[in-house]
Amino acid sequence: MPADSVxxxxxxxxxxxxxxxxxxxxxxxxxxxxxxxxxxxLLFAAVAPGxxxxxxxxxxxxxxxxxxxxxxxxxxxxxxxxxxxxxxGVMTGTTGLVAGLLSTRMGWNLWPAMFVxxxxxxxxxxxxxxxxxxxxxxSFIVTLATFFVLRGANVGVTRLxxxxxxxxxxxxxxGFDLARAIFNTGIDVFGVEFRSSIxxxxxxxxxxxxxxxxxxxxxxxxxxxxxxxxARNLGxxxxxxxxxxxxxxxTAGWLVGMMNIVRLRSAVASQGIGQExxxxxxxxxxxxxxxxxxxxxxGASVGAIIFGMAQVGIVFAGWDTDWFYSFLxxxxxxxxxxxxxxxxxxQEISLAAAxxxxxx
Amino acid sequence: MAQKxxxxxxxxxxxxxxxxxxLSDVSAQFYAGEVTCLLGDNGxxxxxxxxxxxxxxxxxxxxxxxxxxxxxxxxxxEALAMGIATVYQDLSLIPLMSVWRNFFLGEEPEKxxxxxxxxxxxxxxxxxxxxxxxxxxxxxxxxxxxxxxxGGERQSIAISRAIYFGAKVLILDEPTAALGVKQAGLVLHxxxxxxxxxxxxxxxxxxxxxxxxxxxxxxxxxxGRVLGDYRRDxxxxxxxMNLMAGGEDLVKLQQELAALLEAPLGxxxxxxxxxxxxxxx
Ligand SMILES: Nc1ncnc2c1ncn2[C@@H]1O[C@H](COP(=O)(O)OP(=O)(O)OP(=O)(O)O)[C@@H](O)[C@H]1O
Ligand SMILES: [Mg+2]
Numbered sequence: 001m002p003a004d005s006v007x008x009x010x011x012x013x014x015x016x017x018x019x020x021x022x023x024x025x026x027x028x029x030x031x032x033x034x035x036x037x038x039x040x041x042l043l044f045a046a047v048a049p050g051x052x053x054x055x056x057x058x059x060x061x062x063x064x065x066x067x068x069x070x071x072x073x074x075x076x077x078x079x080x081x082x083x084x085x086x087x088x089g090v091m092t093g094t095t096g097l098v099a100g101l102l103s104t105r106m107g108w109n110l111w112p113a114m115f116v117x118x119x120x121x122x123x124x125x126x127x128x129x130x131x132x133x134x135x136x137x138x139s140f141i142v143t144l145a146t147f148f149v150l151r152g153a154n155v156g157v158t159r160l161x162x163x164x165x166x167x168x169x170x171x172x173x174x175g176f177d178l179a180r181a182i183f184n185t186g187i188d189v190f191g192v193e194f195r196s197s198i199x200x201x202x203x204x205x206x207x208x209x210x211x212x213x214x215x216x217x218x219x220x221x222x223x224x225x226x227x228x229x230x231a232r233n234l235g236x237x238x239x240x241x242x243x244x245x246x247x248x249x250x251t252a253g254w255l256v257g258m259m260n261i262v263r264l265r266s267a268v269a270s271q272g273i274g275q276e277x278x279x280x281x282x283x284x285x286x287x288x289x290x291x292x293x294x295x296x297x298x299g300a301s302v303g304a305i306i307f308g309m310a311q312v313g314i315v316f317a318g319w320d321t322d323w324f325y326s327f328l329x330x331x332x333x334x335x336x337x338x339x340x341x342x343x344x345x346x347q348e349i350s351l352a353a354a355x356x357x358x359x360x
Numbered sequence: 361m362a363q364k365x366x367x368x369x370x371x372x373x374x375x376x377x378x379x380x381x382x383l384s385d386v387s388a389q390f391y392a393g394e395v396t397c398l399l400g401d402n403g404x405x406x407x408x409x410x411x412x413x414x415x416x417x418x419x420x421x422x423x424x425x426x427x428x429x430x431x432x433x434x435x436x437x438e439a440l441a442m443g444i445a446t447v448y449q450d451l452s453l454i455p456l457m458s459v460w461r462n463f464f465l466g467e468e469p470e471k472x473x474x475x476x477x478x479x480x481x482x483x484x485x486x487x488x489x490x491x492x493x494x495x496x497x498x499x500x501x502x503x504x505x506x507x508x509x510x511g512g513e514r515q516s517i518a519i520s521r522a523i524y525f526g527a528k529v530l531i532l533d534e535p536t537a538a539l540g541v542k543q544a545g546l547v548l549h550x551x552x553x554x555x556x557x558x559x560x561x562x563x564x565x566x567x568x569x570x571x572x573x574x575x576x577x578x579x580x581x582x583x584g585r586v587l588g589d590y591r592r593d594x595x596x597x598x599x600x601m602n603l604m605a606g607g608e609d610l611v612k613l614q615q616e617l618a619a620l621l622e623a624p625l626g627x628x629x630x631x632x633x634x635x636x637x638x639x640x641x
């Protein structure tokens with residue numbers, strides 16, 4: 001509660017100097033990702049203009065970008081909160097298998113099966129968060145362990161139950177049609193099929209960005225990642241914030257897992273493995289600092305679009321798809337260098353202003 | 361003043377870290393509307409004492425009395441809730457966060473948007489600008505990350521925040537260390553403003569030139585004990601300088617060093633003596 005004794009005198013407007021355009025542009029967290037997105041777009045527009053500049057092209061790019069974007073948003077929130085999660089990729093597979101096995105082998109309706117998969121994901125996220133905050137071990141190590149445990153269990157349990165490494169026939173379970181309609185279906189726009197996962201992605205991006213920038217929880221996330229001890233001293237429940245963020249990445253993994261099984265009509269034991277790095281890369285391209293306390297949900301979404309463009313563009317250009325990962329490596333490095341440069345520029349400008357103020 | 365009840369008091373407090381005695385039998389009173397300077401050499405126990413006051417440590421022995429009542433603090437949050445705010449050199453602000461987010465961290469103003477509550481950013485920015493403006497800090501851009509501000513400005517923001525949220529006790533651990541003359545002056549200004557608003561200010565410093573102009577009450581610690589507890593009118597600035605520098609030991613040290621200069625080279629025996637004096641001070 002503010003003290004009543006403090007008078008608040010309004011500062012006359014003319015004293016407020018408008019921040020220069022260049023400075024505010026440099027200050028944008030997402031600037032590196034935006035520059036990267038424009039560069040990649042121009043590259044493929046030049047190399048493969050025919051397909052690239054069509055509505056089909058856009059639909060093809062947004063397809064992989066949507067599920068990746070949902071994951072990158074959750075991962076970005078966690079990274080801003082100062083932690084990593086390497087079990088996000090495998091989580092998309094695990095949740096799919098849980099729902100798939102319960103519905104096809106136990107004869108459950110798909111909806112309760114999906115609900116149990118969600119509880120399972122929340123449990124894993126909670127355990128990740130508690131282990132990291134209780135032990136003080138780096139989240140990189142803790143979630144690496146979770147990743148391997150789940151990776152082994154995915155194959156082990158699936159083979160034990162089905163004697164194969166995938167769970168098929170999910171489309172024959174009760175409740176499948178509704179699940180497909182809700183989670184991942186094709187929507188016809190201008191005669192081109194767009195995935196409905198794109199709508200999920202956009203809604204989640206807007207929601208997550210609102211929470212991050214316009215609620216107190218957003219401030220707590222930045223503070224938990226920036227300096228958890230200082231935040232705690234000021235009464236921010238930094239531990240709970242971090243645990244909640246781990247549960248958020250697990251929930252995103254569940255959502256994407258459900259989108260995958262209703263689309264593929266089956267769950268594959270190897271689903272999502274290796275994707276965890278792709279999510280981290282998208283978030284990093286989007287401006288997240290690996291040390292925490294800084295980043296953007298919108299930037300992470302732009303990072304996901306860059307991935308979508310690279311994946312589809314390489315095919316359109318007729319290049320060998322083997323080069324996809326090399327391309328990503330270069331993109332990552334370039335984006336991080338741009339982010340680093342602009343952040344330093346923005347700080348130098350601010351610091352010069354601070355000096356002029358106190359010493360001038 | 362002396363017959364008034366102290367706002368905050370410790371009685372016969374001791375603190376052990378294993379076998380290290382950081383504080384032993386320390387008693388001190390802190391009054392509202394006064395600046396108490398806590399002085400002493402490195403390792404004297406100043407930081408340990410303020411960590412007890414701010415709830416980071418619990419004393420091994422002794423009592424903690426706030427507003428006349430004995431209390432036991434288990435965390436800095438409990439101290440903060442009672443109105444005891446501590447500004448550490450670097451621990452109180454998040455460098456990558458903007459001024460307004462930092463200022464309201466943990467006390468965010470909220471606004472209703474239909475059924476949901478959001479951060480009242482407009483209020484936060486305007487308030488930060490006017491509160492800091494009153495303290496003589498002109499914030500042109502509340503979105504500026506705190507890490508890009510000067511050290512003096514950061515201290516000022518942390519102090520203004522404590523005052524704004526109604527702190528009764530303001531503890532400052534070496535807020536003027538590593539600051540230039542002008543910036544240290546700014547922080548001293550804020551200390552006096554806090555005192556005028558009726559806060560009990562506890563100010564740790566190594567610099568007698570910073571302590572003397574603002575202090576009403578000086579407590580000198582040495583090796584975990586109270587060496588002296590003086591009101592301002594009981595001292596001169598020269599006395600204070602002497603006390604902080606180690607008092608009589610300094611005179612002794614000067615004599616020893618003078619003797620060393622006179623002595624012929626290569627004579628063994630005098631250097632251990634000088635060292636003994638230095639380590640004793
Ligand atoms: N956590 C701790 N564990 C063990 N010993 C400690 C601990 N904290 C402080 N001490 C010891 O207690 C004594 C007092 O330390 P303290 O930090 O309070 O001194 P100080 O007066 O603040 O010194 P400075 O001026 O250098 O900041 C020192 O001998 C120190 O080594
Ligand atoms: Mg100290």
